[in-house]
Amino acid sequence: MSTSPDIRIDVSAATPVYRQIVDQIRTRAVEGALRPGDALPSVRRLAIDLGIHFNTVAEAYRALAEEGWIDVAHGKAARVRNRSTPPAPEAAEVEDFRQRLRHLIAEMRAQGLSPGRISRELLTLAEGLKR
Amino acid sequence: MSTSPDIRIDVSAATPVYRQIVDQIRTRAVEGALRPGDALPSVRRLAIDLGIHFNTVAEAYRALAEEGWIDVAHGKAARVRNRSTPPAPEAAEVEDFRQRLRHLIAEMRAQGLSPGRISRELLTLAEGLKR
Amino acid sequence: MSTSPDIRIDVSAATPVYRQIVDQIRTRAVEGALRPGDALPSVRRLAIDLGIHFNTVAEAYRALAEEGWIDVAHGKAARVRNRSTPPAPEAAEVEDFRQRLRHLIAEMRAQGLSPGRISRELLTLAEGLKR
Amino acid sequence: MSTSPDIRIDVSAATPVYRQIVDQIRTRAVEGALRPGDALPSVRRLAIDLGIHFNTVAEAYRALAEEGWIDVAHGKAARVRNRSTPPAPEAAEVEDFRQRLRHLIAEMRAQGLSPGRISRELLTLAEGLKR
């Protein structure tokens, strides 16, 4: 039996569909909604559920496998991998993430969100990380 | 003479060059390094400075104009616009940003950054917004 | 009682399970650990020992029989065949192997192994063949 | 202008076409036939030359980019990357390669190549690495 990851796809969004799948499954794995050993639905099953082609799901699973989040093998269901200690992040990578965060925040302000509102969102997320 | 925005381009990065320009100029405008009325370098000037094709810069300026950050006109330097009160963001947009933030954080954790470290980054950014 | 070939299976590896079995039994036969006439464990016995489905073991035995390494028959244990002089390899096949060797070495260098280190590995193997 | 890597494809071979492309380009890069900065033919150009679909070539380029051998970007030709020092190989990886070498040699003997002949092949390759 496989855990249903409850994925929401927006085909008209700018980010590719396969990336949306990757992002959502990775987020669920990080946040604990998907645990090591959990089986994912088959590529064809999930494709039907989402109303997309199975190749698109297969590409997402392949990317997740390469990132080390899941194990895929012929004839068997894909499963969430028990990640060993991840490699230490390099300073350049940290700076890259910091910049992406700043750009995202700039986009939010460009869309009319007030600094106070954004600040509150960040504090909520930071709080959630301490759990 | 025009304000030099000091833009850093990485042609081998995953994000398109024109997006890098847009992101960095928008970020500077949001953070106050670029103020309403400031003139940007000409498309050809900036293209030469960055060592890229001027079409790429032109596309970036076009995108910034569409987002309402700058005014462009034939024969005159592009200038940072005096943004009127931005439209109120819709709930769906806020939720979209929240999700993008969560995905970014998941990527950071996937790269080995500890929750505590990420939390500190978020708090620093939130602090900066209160200025 | 049958010879225990001491096979190690990694179900999460990239190479299919049945190929791992084939590769390891063939290697043992070539290197002399398995000799003509030696009996292999039954399909079901080996499957239980390895913790895999017996169909997978059956497929491996079938492939080994096709390659001429073992004899299988209903109701009797599979046995290592007394290989007659093998057919002379064609030039095309030799070239194919040479290419596979070069590709493997390229992969090793891609993984960071120094040419000197790889060279030593090759010399060790060549030495072992002269026994 | 792009270097022609002179790739030979066998569509009836067991190894997937895209892997054959990856293996051959990687080998050429390791052996120096392809040097950092060299441009590869476009995916559509190479696909036509090889008589296959461009998606297959694109998949090969993507894999090579992920392995760090080439840089691919929108609108520009793929180029051989100037590889920085590769990460140190772990002991487990070395053992994995050693085993793959042994299996390959066993296959060669299974095909009728004499130990002496194989030994000579290995010595030739080891010699080539000392250049």
Next chain:
DNA sequence: GTGGTCTAGACCACG
């Protein structure tokens, strides 16, 4: 049943 590979071709994004 599972995932993998390949072709065919549409449409989009980037430079």
Next chain:
DNA sequence: GTGGTCTAGACCACA
């Protein structure tokens, strides 16, 4: 011009 994404569907390999 370049590469990227997606669909459609055939056929193969593995468990």
